[in-house]
Amino acid sequence: MIIKSTNINLKHIAESGQCFRMNRMDDNKYSLIAFGKYIELIQTDRDSVEITCSEEEYQLLWKDYFDMDYNYNEIVTVLIQGKDEFLKKAAEFGRGLRILKQDIFETLISFIISQRKNIPAIKSCIEQLSVKYGERKVSSTCDNKEYYTFPTPERLAGANIEELRKAGLGYRDKYILKTSQAVLRSDIDIIKLRELNSGEAVRELLNLSGVGIKVANCVSLYGLHHIESFPVDVWIGRILKDIYHNKFDLELYNGFAGIVQQYMFYYIRSQNKEDIKP
DNA sequence: TCCCAGGTATTTT
DNA sequence: AAAATACATGGG
Numbered sequence A: 001m002i003i004k005s006t007n008i009n010l011k012h013i014a015e016s017g018q019c020f021r022m023n024r025m026d027d028n029k030y031s032l033i034a035f036g037k038y039i040e041l042i043q044t045d046r047d048s049v050e051i052t053c054s055e056e057e058y059q060l061l062w063k064d065y066f067d068m069d070y071n072y073n074e075i076v077t078v079l080i081q082g083k084d085e086f087l088k089k090a091a092e093f094g095r096g097l098r099i100l101k102q103d104i105f106e107t108l109i110s111f112i113i114s115q116r117k118n119i120p121a122i123k124s125c126i127e128q129l130s131v132k133y134g135e136r137k138v139s140s141t142c143d144n145k146e147y148y149t150f151p152t153p154e155r156l157a158g159a160n161i162e163e164l165r166k167a168g169l170g171y172r173d174k175y176i177l178k179t180s181q182a183v184l185r186s187d188i189d190i191i192k193l194r195e196l197n198s199g200e201a202v203r204e205l206l207n208l209s210g211v212g213i214k215v216a217n218c219v220s221l222y223g224l225h226h227i228e229s230f231p232v233d234v235w236i237g238r239i240l241k242d243i244y245h246n247k248f249d250l251e252l253y254n255g256f257a258g259i260v261q262q263y264m265f266y267y268i269r270s271q272n273k274e275d276i277k278p
Numbered sequence B: 001t002c003c004c005a006g007g008t009a010t011t012t013t
Numbered sequence C: 001a002a003a004a005t006a007c008a009t010g011g012g
Helices: A010-014 A055-065 A072-081 A085-094 A104-114 A119-133 A153-157 A161-165 A170-184 A198-205 A213-223 A234-243 A257-270
Strands: A002-004 A022-026 A029-034 A037-045 A048-051 A136-138 A146-148
Touching: A010 A022, A010 A029, A010 A037, A037 A055, A072 A085, A072 A257, A085 A257, A104 A119, A104 A170, A104 A213, A119 A146, A119 A153, A153 A170, A161 A170, A198 A213, A234 A257
Parallel strands: none
Antiparallel strands: A002 A048, A022 A029, A029 A037, A037 A048, A136 A146
């Protein structure tokens, strides 16, 4: 299945810190586990991507997952033609980034794990959790590739805390357990969060163990696709302080600040990472 | 070996 | 109410 788009870049998406189960296999080729499925993606040229799935599965799942109905060119153009020099560079550099529509529970648990960990360590934890508590599957389309789906709330809520910790969670083990149990008991209805606006959803999420303002905003942005949510982590915090002297005007990007945040995050980190430089 | 990582909860001023 | 501090583990 081939996707044509003037604004999709697998490398940018995979390396932008929004998802943790999309991995580079070799140049231009990535594997991805999401929604219980395994696919491989190839950047065949600047404007096209090949996915190892049927047309039907693409229409049913991946088209939405990659947010293909949204016009990212419009935002990139606004930023590149705008007056903000930093965002101009960030948008030029990150052209092809998209905000994925990820599973809400996986996003919630993943970003609880993310606190005080670097991205490789986060990925490692999530992979270990999946092997331990997910479902083993074999991809029929990708050379019988073996993979493990992300655990369900039931599986994590029923986990033994010592066993959980062996996945490298550290002190976060109790957060994962409590939050999974809260989801299972429907103390919070994570499906209904979709019906709320971003502010209301964040407020609900803050009741969960291990979820503070930053993680709540990440869940809102990446799990609920509230593209106005603007997570502030150490990197974004440094940008707001060092580049904008704490005078960054979010109102300028009302309604899509989360996407702007993603260009910022990806760009600033590229400055410090050889392997992401263009 | 040392430092720090897409922060949060708890304790202390 | 605001500010300091503890927290587990592993990647670089």
